[in-house]
Amino acid sequence: MPELPEVETTLRGISAHIKQQTIAKAIIRQYQLRWPIPANIQQLLANKSIAKLERRGKYILLRTNSGTIIIHLGMSGNLRILTKPTPPKRHEHLDLIFHNNKILRFTDPRRFGAFLWVEGDPYEHPLLRNLGVEPLTKEFSGQYLLSQAKGRTIAIKTLLMNNAIVTGVGNIYAAEALFASCIYPAVPAKSLSIERLDKLVKCIKLILRQAIKRGGTTLKDFVNSEGKPGYFSSQLKVYGRNGSPCMVCGKTLERMLLGQRSTVYCGSCQR
DNA sequence: CAGAATACCTGCGGGC
DNA sequence: TGCCCGCAGGTATTCT
Known part of the structure; x- marks a missing residue:
């Protein structure tokens, strides 16, 4: 959506x-x-x-x-x-x-x-x-994610897409933020350090703000209130690019399923 | 309780 | 050209 x-x-x-x-x-x-x-x-x-x-x-x-x-x-x-x-x-x-x-x-x-x-x-x-915190507020921090990830083996990407934890981050922006923060999407949430979660949170905020600035991402259906598409699609680095070269290291991007959702990532950049 | 699977609905592209 | 399959930005509900 x-x-x-x-x-x-x-x-x-x-x-x-x-x-x-x-x-x-x-x-x-x-x-x-x-x-x-x-x-x-x-x-x-x-x-x-x-x-x-x-x-x-x-x-x-x-x-x-x-x-x-x-x-x-x-x-x-x-x-x-x-x-x-x-x-x-x-x-x-x-x-x-x-x-x-x-x-x-x-x-x-x-x-x-x-x-x-x-x-x-x-x-x-x-x-x-029961909605979780807004991602563009200071409540959403590495420390907050750490507290929510405690004891949970669930993949970090699935945790990010859980609206009871943080609202508004869906399949596109979760994939993009994990790439930007060099985190392997399937890594168990509880295994990430506070430093890495801080980085992840910063990347989520940055990407969401940039996407808003460009009027969102249009893949197919989305149009704004004037019926025009959004222009963030051209900024996507992993979403929808399975099989294409990573823009950072050149390795072929891979795809996996997490929580039934298609997930594209770079096996070299994201660990 | 956490986590996984299922369900809702339409449209599109690819393979045959 | 047409049919069948898999897949698509979400998330509540049901299951294990």
């Missing part, structure tokens, strides 16, 4: 168009996403005003004064702003039409995404309650 940089790009893109704006109408063409969109969502959302937009991990929160829309882009989702009515194409499941005539359109071919409504504190929602 959209990982953290793509979600952040989306949030920044839609924010100016719908902040403080009031929903005139919600049109739902497909209710069956990861979880069903609430059947009465039209009534729930009519005349609600978006007070604040937030990101938590890979979730986007649209806060109104009486409840919050929780959006997840799943594996293939995107949110775009349309400035005039446009006939929906296949997989364009939902429109929020605002009084300023802007339209927020949710598209998601694989339907792994979510569009939910919650009253009360959204951070207490079951999907958000």
Whole structure:
């Protein structure tokens, strides 16, 4: 999916168009996403005003004064702003039409995404309650990772992709950060020293920030709020490059499966 | 409890 | 051209 940089790009893109704006109408063409969109969502959302937009991990929160829309882009989702009515194409499941005539359109071919409504504190929602730290905060440190890795034999890459530990790091950025920090992706989490975890954390933060700067990574589906792709793809050093030469040492990059996820790495640079 | 496997859904590229 | 297989940015749920 959209990982953290793509979600952040989306949030920044839609924010100016719908902040403080009031929903005139919600049109739902497909209710069956990861979880069903609430059947009465039209009534729930009519005349609600978006007070604040937030990101938590890979979730986007649209806060109104009486409840919050929780959006997840799943594996293939995107949110775009349309400035005039446009006939929906296949997989364009939902429109929020605002009084300023802007339209927020949710598209998601694989339907792994979510569009939910919650009253009360959204951070207490079951999907958000147990999320780990935000990777771009100082809470996310080598020391923190060390404490989470203690006693765990799980591969470091799988640990990084566990959203209960740190949110927003998915398959692309986990692979890239492990390459940048010269860590073998399958190494048991508990075996890494604080020095190596410090390095890993620095690399994760750097890569996520660079990816946000470039508007995220587009492999296939991801487009920003204007329908344009992200430009971080050209910076990828291992993801999707199995069989190609390592950009550092020239050795052929290899692939393995970790937690059922494809993982590309350099057997020479990453130990 | 940790860790592994499974499930959800559609689309695409490769092999035959 | 068409069918079948494997694979794809996520993650909750079920199993061992």
